[in-house]
Amino acid sequence: MIEHKNLKLRDIGEFGWINRVRSRVLQGRSGILAGIGDDSAWIKSQGSLLITCDLLIENVHFLKDIHPPRLLGRKALSVNLSDIAAMSGIPQYALVAIGFPQDTELEYADELMEGFLEVAVEHKVELIGGDTTASEKLCLSITVFGKPAHKKPVLRSGAKPGDDIWVTGTLGDASLGFELLKKSQTGELDLSDFHHSSLLVKHFDPDPRVEAGIMLGKIANSMIDLSDGLISDLGHILEESGKKTTVKAEVYLDKLPISKDFKEYFKGNPLDDENALSLVLTGGEDYELLFTAKQSSRSKILEFSRKLDLPISRVGRIKKGKKAEVILRDEKARKVKHPRLKFEHFPSQERQIT
Amino acid sequence: MIEHKNLKLRDIGEFGWINRVRSRVLQGRSGILAGIGDDSAWIKSQGSLLITCDLLIENVHFLKDIHPPRLLGRKALSVNLSDIAAMSGIPQYALVAIGFPQDTELEYADELMEGFLEVAVEHKVELIGGDTTASEKLCLSITVFGKPAHKKPVLRSGAKPGDDIWVTGTLGDASLGFELLKKSQTGELDLSDFHHSSLLVKHFDPDPRVEAGIMLGKIANSMIDLSDGLISDLGHILEESGKKTTVKAEVYLDKLPISKDFKEYFKGNPLDDENALSLVLTGGEDYELLFTAKQSSRSKILEFSRKLDLPISRVGRIKKGKKAEVILRDEKARKVKHPRLKFEHFPSQERQIT
Structure with missing residues (x-):
């Protein structure tokens, strides 16, 4: 080594x-006939x-000055593994x-690659x-290949009226973590005083739900990974699933899984805080799995949750509908308005392209 | 359409x-079980x-202000097809x-995509x-898949002592074209007065040698596409081929294929001009094929050249050697020194990472 x-x-x-x-x-490794070098x-x-x-x-x-290169290398592969996981695939090559x-x-380059290879080995x-x-700004483009764990992968298009809607893990942590990092850059927040490190870890080093994706492959009717936020990604499922019979989704706000650190940061019920609710519903990059499954699969899914030691929460229901829309309901089943819900088909006039 | x-x-x-x-x-298309949208x-x-x-x-x-988006879209796919061609592959998916x-x-985005899809259809x-x-600077990352046209693809590692060295097309045009474009930006050159448009086309819109790659698949012992320049890419063949028996390459300067426009721009023999010779030997992005083949294949290769209506020139010979080096010889078989040849194993201390 040099x-x-x-x-x-x-x-x-x-x-x-x-x-x-x-x-x-x-x-x-068997299966590779010619690798790097051609x-x-x-x-x-x-x-x-x-x-x-x-x-x-x-x-x-990512913010290069703050994101440790090893963790950036890990994340670059992890976010792709998350896409393979969302199809119930077994990752193989990158x-x-x-x-x-x-x-x-x-x-810097060595550490980046070390992080990448760590996740690759895992x-x-x-x-x-x-x-x-060469590039003016650092950019990473990763392509990952895998094989379906079961006969067929799980597509976004399989959600059926009556299906439960489930999510793994907790929501909003990664985007809150990224907000806090940006605040630390402008001096609004001192990270050395900051105790909710799980929020930062979720942004820096997300854990792709590969095992969960494989286990759920025989049960989930539709699945997607949460990269753009719950409402947007659920929207993709509704759009892809609704090509023959239009489907809508009802989401129960009080059932949304929210982490202890997220709650503590917002000191109280995050659902009462507009910013917190926005992060939970529309924050991206959680890299959790969002899926739908028949109601008869509930006990099996909770068994998987125990086996994986990973919360899997039932957060809503797919219904027949006139249009592909997400309806939010509070604990008394009342409709809740949210500014992001006014968009049909989830265009992003007010969002950046990400 | 909007x-x-x-x-x-x-x-x-x-x-x-x-x-x-x-x-x-x-x-x-048959073979695609799920495409865009999952x-x-x-x-x-x-x-x-x-x-x-x-x-x-x-x-x-590329220079975004000068490179027409349709041609940039074309080039983005073409340079990847060139890599598939260099393995004697039939491209399939991107x-x-x-x-x-x-x-x-x-x-702009539409035209870029239109160019890409044009080459895809071709x-x-x-x-x-x-x-x-989103990105501060435009960046394009393309992944292409193909299948080997024959039982085995052609690797870089198959060059054998005694093999002839061949190249398709002409050398140095793309890098001269890029130089001229940069000159036009600084005002040194007025492109509207410029008549050697083939040089610009070669930079803007290279033609991947897919058909040639497929035809040569049964004959070539080793093959690579010219993306980093003749000396560097021939170096890769020597390094990969020399792992058991070390091989070197002799290149005949007077046999190097140089286009009419290239010659005219340099007004005379480009080999007498140091800058011209550097472009021919070390200019990148020609996306021509460089390959080695047994001497008994010469007539077959010239037959392919006629069928493809594409010059294929025999420019040198592979020999046993003490180290993986490229030796240049003039028309009288005298050794010629070139500053880029002093590097062993082709590191690029003096080059940018590209």
């Missing part, structure tokens, strides 16, 4: 860097394949395309190729 | 854009698969991840997924 001290990525060059990554990747990777494939890709960009998805600023320290994913280039 | 005039991408939002792209993609794409796969990805970044790979600046005009490639996000 001694790091003060070395920059440009000192070893693109090919030096590729060889460095290559030397860290375990080679020779124009294309070449893999054996049988049956069917799941494929997903995600782009993470500095200042849009490609990494990275645009590095010219003055990137070799140590989930038995092998790095088979990619691209490295 | 009326374009003055619309920006943020007016229709991420999901509006995804639905817009989706509506332009021909659906229902967490992952789901494809049937049999045998083996080739996979490659490339990242194109504003100001590094994923597109794009980071768009917030104020991107819808018309090469029967189907778009199956991707990602769209």
Whole structure:
């Protein structure tokens, strides 16, 4: 290994860097006929394949000065594993395309890659190729392949009237964490005084629900990962599922799973605080699974929850409807208005493209 | 279709854009079980698969103000098809991840996508997924899948002592084109007075050598596409091929294929001009094929050249050697020194990471 001290990525060059990554990747897994080091990777494939890709960009998805590179590398792979999980897939291979600023320290790049490879080992994913280039801002584009754990993967399009709506984990933590990080940058919040670290961890290092996705594959009628927020992602399920018979969703506000740290930060009932409620309903990047299943599957799902040691909460119901809409109900089943609900088909005039 | 005039991408939002792209993609090709619109794409796969990805970044790979968006969309796919071609593969599927600046005009994004889909249709490639996000600079990350045209793809590692070295097309045009474009930006060159448009086309809209790659699949011992320049890419072949018996390459300068426009721009013999020679030997992005083959294949290769109506030139020879090096020889077989040749193993201390 080259001694790091003060070395920059440009000192070893693109090919030096590729060889460095290559030397860290375990080679020779069966199924890989040619990996890093050729124009294309070449893999054996049988049956069917799941494929997903995600782009993470500095200042849009992460703040480079605050996000530790190891955790950024972990996250870059995790968010893609989350997409494979949402199809009930077993992840297998990954490609990494990275645009590095010219003055990137070799140590920074190494740590980023170390984080990536940590998650790869945890989930038995092998790095088979990619691209490295210069870029003004750091950007990471990861492609992940997997195979369906069962005969068919779970699509967004299978939600049926009568289905329960479920979510794993808790909601809103990642987006609250990101808000707090931005506040720490402007000096509004001192992170060293901050005790709700689970909120930050959820943003820095989300845990893809791969095991849960595999277990739920035989039970879930439809599934998606929560990357854009509950209302938006539930909207995708309604749109995809409603092509023959239009379906709507009723969501019970008092059943939404909210973490202890989230509650403590808002000191009381987050549902009474407009900002808190917005984070829970529309905050992105939780990377939890949102799925629908028949009511007869309830006990099985709660059994999975215990086995996985992961909360899985029943938060609503799919119904026949005139249009693909999400209706919020309070603990007395009264309709609750929320500014984000006025959009049909979930366009994002008021949102940034993310 | 929404009326374009003055619309920006943020007016229709991420999901509006995804639905817009989706509506332009021909659906229902056999082999695609689930395409755009789910967490992952789901494809049937049999045998083996080739996979490659490339990242194109504003100001590094292209100048956004000058590169017409339709041609940029074409190029983004073409450079990946070139990688599949270099393995003797038949391209099949693509994923597109794009980071768009917030104020991107819808018309710009549409034209970019139109160019991409044009090349996709030309090469029967189907778009199956991707990602769209905000970004300060435009960036495009494309992943392409294909299947080997023959039983085995052609790897970089198969070059043998005695092999001829061949290249398709001409060398240096794309990098000269890029230089001229940069000159036009600083006012050194007025493009409206410029007559050597093939040089610009080669940078703006390279033609991936897919057909040639497929034809050569049974004959080439090793193959690579020229993305980093002749010396660097030949270096990759030597490194990968030399793991058991070290091989070196002799390149005949007077046999290097140089276009009419390139010669005219340099008014005379480009090999006498140091800058011209550097472009021919080390200029990147030609996206031509560089391959080695047995001497007994010469007539077959020239027959392919006629069939494809594409020059294929024999430019050198692979030999046993003490180290993986490229030796340049002039028309009298004398060794020629070139500053880029002093690097062993082709590190890029003096190059930018690209």
